[in-house]
Amino acid sequence: MSFTPSRSQSPVSSESDPAVGPCPFLIQVYHQFHTRNHILDVLDDVVPSIEIYGWMNMSLYELGVFIAEKILFQQEDTKHPEWMLQFRFVFHDRFKGRPSSRDMGTICLHNPKLFQGSKLLKATGMKCGDRIDVCIKPNKIRLRK
Amino acid sequence: MDGKENKIVKEEHPSKENDQVQTNDSMDIDKNEGSTVHNDHADKQPSDERKEPTENKRSKRMFGALLGTLGKFQKEAEREKQSETRVRRAELEKKLAKRQEEERKELDIQESQEQEQREKDLAQERRVAMEDLELDLKDLKQTLKKQESTFLKTNTEPRLYYRPYYLLPSQKEYLDQVREEKD
Numbered sequence: 001m002s003f004t005p006s007r008s009q010s011p012v013s014s015e016s017d018p019a020v021g022p023c024p025f026l027i028q029v030y031h032q033f034h035t036r037n038h039i040l041d042v043l044d045d046v047v048p049s050i051e052i053y054g055w056m057n058m059s060l061y062e063l064g065v066f067i068a069e070k071i072l073f074q075q076e077d078t079k080h081p082e083w084m085l086q087f088r089f090v091f092h093d094r095f096k097g098r099p100s101s102r103d104m105g106t107i108c109l110h111n112p113k114l115f116q117g118s119k120l121l122k123a124t125g126m127k128c129g130d131r132i133d134v135c136i137k138p139n140k141i142r143l144r145k
Numbered sequence: 146m147d148g149k150e151n152k153i154v155k156e157e158h159p160s161k162e163n164d165q166v167q168t169n170d171s172m173d174i175d176k177n178e179g180s181t182v183h184n185d186h187a188d189k190q191p192s193d194e195r196k197e198p199t200e201n202k203r204s205k206r207m208f209g210a211l212l213g214t215l216g217k218f219q220k221e222a223e224r225e226k227q228s229e230t231r232v233r234r235a236e237l238e239k240k241l242a243k244r245q246e247e248e249r250k251e252l253d254i255q256e257s258q259e260q261e262q263r264e265k266d267l268a269q270e271r272r273v274a275m276e277d278l279e280l281d282l283k284d285l286k287q288t289l290k291k292q293e294s295t296f297l298k299t300n301t302e303p304r305l306y307y308r309p310y311y312l313l314p315s316q317k318e319y320l321d322q323v324r325e326e327k328d
Binding site: 020023024053055062066068069109111112141 | 267270271274275277278281282285289291292295296303305306307308
């Protein structure tokens, strides 16, 4: 019986094998226009949410693109790149014993280099199982003078 | 005797009252041309004075009339000049107003052209940004599909990806099959 030499691709503990790549995991994304959701609403799953497959060495801009495809590009009036997305992840803090949140960063869909567009998920401190809360705001393109 | 002498003296030296009577009579020169009694005494002194005031007055009147006409002509000439200046000023103001209107129109046209150009550039930027976004989305979906051929999926809903440390032969076959289908 021959075994193929492969390494465990658990997204929590193992490093990504360049031949295999990082393992995608499911992220629960709660979204709201112009404002943020309350932490308890996010944890109680009261507000609208979508499910997205992401991976740890994914940038915030790439995550924003997946979110935009499911939320913004479904209607014609919102199908344009002039949007700004503010991310934060919500988790239950074991040490404090209460729900907590942490800001991940902001991205603009029309320019991946603006703000924290190139910041990786693993650099934000997020772990598999944390929920993401996104605040979607309009952001107009400004011409360079 | 004395009374007669006094009477004579009085006659020789006529009083002022008689002079007045005589000056009044001197005005009516044409009527009393023949009478010499009045002229001998009264006309000697005031005769030049009678001629001078009348001529002076006439000349003064004529001079005054001349001056008046000259002044009139002067005033008319000044009025004409003012009206000319008024006309010129009005013409200048009209020209200025026309020029200002033209400049304003040109500025408006320029601004509208710049605005149109800016909107065109913005629309172009939006189009380019949207195309880039769609390309990025396409690339990300392809990356996700590649990972589907590398990782196994659970049968539960929602499906989760996993890959054991050691793959079973059946699992390896399944992954190879998925890879071949995608290729």
